[in-house]
Amino acid sequence: MRIVFPFLLLAVFLSACDNTRVYEKNRDFDGRHWDVNDTTAFEFEIKDTAQRYNLYCNLRNTVSFPYARLFVNYSLEDSTGKPLQKKLVQTFLFDQETGKPQGTSGLGDIYDHRIRLMGNHRFPYAGKYNMRFEQYMRTDTLEGILAVGLRVEKAVAE
Secondary structure (H helix, E strand, O other): OOOHHHHHHHHHHHHHOOOOEEEEEEEEOHHHEEEOOOOEEEEEEEOOOOOOEEEEEEEEEEOOOOOOEEEEEEEEEEOOOOEEEEEEEEEEOEOOOOOOEOOEEOOOOEEEEEEEEEEEEOOOOOEEEEEEEEEOOOOOEEEOEEEEEEEEEEOOOO
16 A cells, blocks of 8 residues: 555646646557557547647557658547537657658657647537547558547646
8 A cells, every 4th residue: 555655646647737638538558559440539538628639649669660750530529410510630759851750759669749730729619528539541452550549638728
């Protein structure tokens, strides 16, 4: 119990520091790859329509990812399934010239990325929304992608 309590206290403290986060969830892929038919969906709720929000795609990859950049389709839908926005985004996971991994270094050969999808966005009404992600590369099995996720946070005035 003496060992667990300090870690529990640290976890509570660190989570309290992130007061802009409204929703964040990640999905780990089995087999350390993202299949082309594997659409990942996240359902979240918006309560405050006066607030503006930033939406991000969280991504975790290894250095074994075979390309410099990644293409991802995302679609945002309301609770009735009505599409609100659909877009193809790209991000560089490795520097084009040097091949050096980009993103936040994790453990060993693992890197985390946060791709901004929508900034300063205002939702039209309170309720549940769905965000779907699918990889849009020229291969069916995308090796080296460990997880994809969604982060919704309150936009702060800059």
